[in-house]
Amino acid sequence: MNPAGFPTAAAGAARPLPVGPKDAILQPGSAARIGARGFDMHTIQCRLPSGPGQACAARTPGRGLRRHLTSPVRS
Amino acid sequence: MKIFSSAPLHDPIAPPRPGAHKEIRNTTCYMCACRCGIRVHLEDGKLRYIDGNPEHPLNQGVICAKGSSGIMKQYSPARLTQPLKRKAGSERGAGQFEPISWDEAFSMLEQRLGEIRATDPKQFALYTGRDQMQALTGLFARQFGTPNYAAHGGFCSVNMAAGMIYTIGGSFWEFGGPDLDRARLFVMIGTAEDHHSNPLKIAIAKFKRAGGRFVSINPVRTGYSAIADEWVPIRPGTDGALLLAFMHELIRTGLYDRDFLVRYSNAGQLIHADEDRDDFGLHVRDASAPEVNAMYPQNKLWWDRLSDRPVATHSEGADPYLLGEFTLPDGEHEGRKVRPAFDLLAERVRTCTPEWAEGITGIAADTIRRLAHEMGITARDQRIELPIAWTDCWGKEHDTVTGNPVAFHAMRGLAAHSNGFQTIRALACLMSLLGTIDRPGGFRHKAPFPRAVPPSAKPPSSPAAIKPNTPLGGLPLGWPASPDDLFLDEAGGPVRLDKGFSWEHPLSVHGLMHNAITNAWRGDPYPIDTLLIFMANMSWNSTMNASEVRRMLNDRREDGQYKIPFLVVCDAFQSEMTAFADLVLPDTTYLERHDVMSMLDRPISEFDGPVDAVRVPVLPVTGDCKPFQEVLIELASRLKLPAFTKADGARKFRDYPDFIVNFETEPGSGIGYLAGWRGADGSKFMKGEPNPRQWEMYAQNNCVFHYELPRSYQYMRNWNRGYMQWAQRTRLRRFAEPVLIQLWSEELQSFRSAAQGRRPGRRPPEHLRARIERWFDPLPFWSVPLEVQASDLQKYPLAAVTQRPMAMYHSWDSQNAWLRQIHTHNYLFVNPKAARAAGIADDDWIWVESQWGKVRCQCRFSEAVEPAASAASARPSNPARSGPGTRSARHRARGSSRAMPTSRNAVSCSTT
Numbered sequence: 006m007n008p009a010g011f012p013t014a015a016a017g018a019a020r021p022l023p024v025g026p027k028d029a030i031l032q033p034g035s036a037a038r039i040g041a042r043g044f045d046m047h048t049i050q051c052r053l054p055s056g057p058g059q060a061c062a063a064r065t066p067g068r069g070l071r072r073h074l075t076s077p078v079r080s
Numbered sequence: 081m082k083i084f085s086s087a088p089l090h091d092p093i094a095p096p097r098p099g100a101h102k103e104i105r106n107t108t109c110y111m112c113a114c115r116c117g118i119r120v121h122l123e124d125g126k127l128r129y130i131d132g133n134p135e136h137p138l139n140q141g142v143i144c145a146k147g148s149s150g151i152m153k154q155y156s157p158a159r160l161t162q163p164l165k166r167k168a169g170s171e172r173g174a175g176q177f178e179p180i181s182w183d184e185a186f187s188m189l190e191q192r193l194g195e196i197r198a199t200d201p202k203q204f205a206l207y208t209g210r211d212q213m214q215a216l217t218g219l220f221a222r223q224f225g226t227p228n229y230a231a232h233g234g235f236c237s238v239n240m241a242a243g244m245i246y247t248i249g250g251s252f253w254e255f256g257g258p259d260l261d262r263a264r265l266f267v268m269i270g271t272a273e274d275h276h277s278n279p280l281k282i283a284i285a286k287f288k289r290a291g292g293r294f295v296s297i298n299p300v301r302t303g304y305s306a307i308a309d310e311w312v313p314i315r316p317g318t319d320g321a322l323l324l325a326f327m328h329e330l331i332r333t334g335l336y337d338r339d340f341l342v343r344y345s346n347a348g349q350l351i352h353a354d355e356d357r358d359d360f361g362l363h364v365r366d367a368s369a370p371e372v373n374a375m376y377p378q379n380k381l382w383w384d385r386l387s388d389r390p391v392a393t394h395s396e397g398a399d400p401y402l403l404g405e406f407t408l409p410d411g412e413h414e415g416r417k418v419r420p421a422f423d424l425l426a427e428r429v430r431t432c433t434p435e436w437a438e439g440i441t442g443i444a445a446d447t448i449r450r451l452a453h454e455m456g457i458t459a460r461d462q463r464i465e466l467p468i469a470w471t472d473c474w475g476k477e478h479d480t481v482t483g484n485p486v487a488f489h490a491m492r493g494l495a496a497h498s499n500g501f502q503t504i505r506a507l508a509c510l511m512s513l514l515g516t517i518d519r520p521g522g523f524r525h526k527a528p529f530p531r532a533v534p535p536s537a538k539p540p541s542s543p544a545a546i547k548p549n550t551p552l553g554g555l556p557l558g559w560p561a562s563p564d565d566l567f568l569d570e571a572g573g574p575v576r577l578d579k580g581f582s583w584e585h586p587l588s589v590h591g592l593m594h595n596a597i598t599n600a601w602r603g604d605p606y607p608i609d610t611l612l613i614f615m616a617n618m619s620w621n622s623t624m625n626a627s628e629v630r631r632m633l634n635d636r637r638e639d640g641q642y643k644i645p646f647l648v649v650c651d652a653f654q655s656e657m658t659a660f661a662d663l664v665l666p667d668t669t670y671l672e673r674h675d676v677m678s679m680l681d682r683p684i685s686e687f688d689g690p691v692d693a694v695r696v697p698v699l700p701v702t703g704d705c706k707p708f709q710e711v712l713i714e715l716a717s718r719l720k721l722p723a724f725t726k727a728d729g730a731r732k733f734r735d736y737p738d739f740i741v742n743f744e745t746e747p748g749s750g751i752g753y754l755a756g757w758r759g760a761d762g763s764k765f766m767k768g769e770p771n772p773r774q775w776e777m778y779a780q781n782n783c784v785f786h787y788e789l790p791r792s793y794q795y796m797r798n799w800n801r802g803y804m805q806w807a808q809r810t811r812l813r814r815f816a817e818p819v820l821i822q823l824w825s826e827e828l829q830s831f832r833s834a835a836q837g838r839r840p841g842r843r844p845p846e847h848l849r850a851r852i853e854r855w856f857d858p859l860p861f862w863s864v865p866l867e868v869q870a871s872d873l874q875k876y877p878l879a880a881v882t883q884r885p886m887a888m889y890h891s892w893d894s895q896n897a898w899l900r901q902i903h904t905h906n907y908l909f910v911n912p913k914a915a916r917a918a919g920i921a922d923d924d925w926i927w928v929e930s931q932w933g934k935v936r937c938q939c940r941f942s943e944a945v946e947p948a949a950s951a952a953s954a955r956p957s958n959p960a961r962s963g964p965g966t967r968s969a970r971h972r973a974r975g976s977s978r979a980m981p982t983s984r985n986a987v988s989c990s991t992t
Binding site for chain 2: 048
């Protein structure tokens, strides 16, 4: 079992897809066919690769006054 | 307008001006889908603030952040204020437009659509967001003659609607809900932070004050879950396994409501069990007994324990076996093996033990066992008997109404996974085992539900339904009962652009809006000429792949013409979608127009009876905006669509308010869009001739009509003779036959039989047979979500869940400064255990990677996230799905808010 609790394929091995889902994924009109990213609406399988020293060299979000409290935000 | 000023656009704390003219006007909110009553406070004709209407039955004066922020939408600088035409020579997406008059816009549309309708009506497609006027948009499409119509439900609530309606004839939210006035145990599973906002908050508060116990099963403890007595974290997409394990325990311990199942479900009905026969899996029918209704045959059999032989169901004095296998003694089925439907369900869940479910859900087996027992014992030992006499559909008189006070609430957390349809079927079966359907303290329907299983409305079954200058020969959307109801061409291929009701998507009861652009671009099954979209962001509503959709919209044929030649967008605001339009039609806000929450569509009914409501303009129209309803009435009149045209060819309706008052479903039917204050003097309801003062009477009554059913009609409506006859008279129902709960679904079996070659007539094409056979299982089952199956779980071991925060839930768009500033940061919430294991500290900026892309976000530790594996984000969209192609938080917020993201799940699930 993997941490998500599902049976897992051997590490690094391609996961064989059962007939139903494989068929569903690959058939015309299915998710892949219409160019969708992902298969389940609110959930994706992911990882957090940011280990020690891997955190983004990104700006720290501002924690100051919310200057536009009552004006529309434009982007 | 102070767009570039640093001064606030609207200052809510500025002192009122003495001497200003103040006025309060009532209407109905549209800041989410709840449709609460609101009071709009005006000062010298300008909107000052909005609060809840204490006289409104739905929200009783309560207002949420969204409702009170409607003012931001009204004064948004992104408002569209005049019709726009894309400048000649400019590319789609460049946002270069020239203003035109409405007359020019209507002339363009009249000419183009008139030619399409006269030649091939399906070349016109109309897709809408969650528009709350689908009875009108659907009527327009049908009258035009095109099958290519749907709203957003195909990637939103379709599994919740279809899974439950194909089982109990009703579903959650607008269709029904938990009776928390009488429940003792409330189990909320897979419900987002603010679903059914104010009404549910009021009900939960009352329930908790009365001492009820609230259990929340959810990967994240936010929103409603935050005030639950017990939070049961669960791995995303595994709810179906948990529900099957609950059923396993209830059946193992005998804690199911046998009497309820016998009389009100098909639990005791006999199913053909000879696997080598073509009728395997179908109900046994007595050919010598009257069928009563060909769509809903009543001549089915029980195996009676007292006489030990098959008898007609509901025979006086009979008591059917629910378990066992039997051999029919004589008649046409002599020697045939049969089993009660319940026996088949019991066999299905026999291996679904709590230990089995623990390995899938992450919930300890002991917890599953304890919760199942709590449900069963609460239902059995805290039973309610209300002194309400009623008569069931078989003529038996009951002195009381019984209630088993265990209530559930579920939504997309269950439904919007690729296994969602069968998960919802499992929930409906669990609720039925506990005997809680349309009973006090359990689940209760809201009019016009319950419907038949499945509802009698069907899509057309052949392309002959599409003819030039002729309304569509059937409803664009419906409820197939078997392959015979699929909308197929002679070769068995799809007829709809989105391939709804084809072998690829047989039960796509809400259509498949997310397929429309891709299919039109591909010309698969055919190209179209004109796509009209309303209140929907197709960059998001199509496949959650904005960059690809933009490319499709700009792609051209060899002759230089766009592959989708004419794109019309109607919306109230500028957006990344309107930028791609050839013609932009400026809609009004909800405060500037008439609107109806109709019994013909999705009204706001209460458990005790039908409720519908209206919006009335409380502010003048901004600029040259026009309500989309008016656009449709005008276009329908110009195109002379029959329902909008008099016999002499003149237009039938002056405008939208006139249409609402005078339209009848058929001449003289007395059934129209609004049920209240009908009849010439407004003295009738539900049915009656048009009342010219109907709008005025709604406005005088808080914009809402509420009819409280007689108490004897308020419960057990699937099987309540009095209610059924009343509902038939008022046209809420077509037939009065009882609506039995379908533990075993013969509808699903008919599709499986077709795939297996057991059934005469239509068969799926070879490449789809295994798929139909697997997913059209007549019993609920759990399968690993497609996302998980398609992922390398060694590489991507965590599940990222997206949901919209409370203040943004169902809030349609992002044109709202106040709401967006409540959630100024889009954190990725991670359980500290999982975060530390990845070497991540609280507040770190991190990457989230999936096979679909990666996105940078800020981590926030939270114990309210399922500890073992999940990460959850409060972003309004899916971070790891966003990828580099997406442009901004605003972009994401808008797309998801319009209709909630995606749905591959709805694609695949509507085929199961």
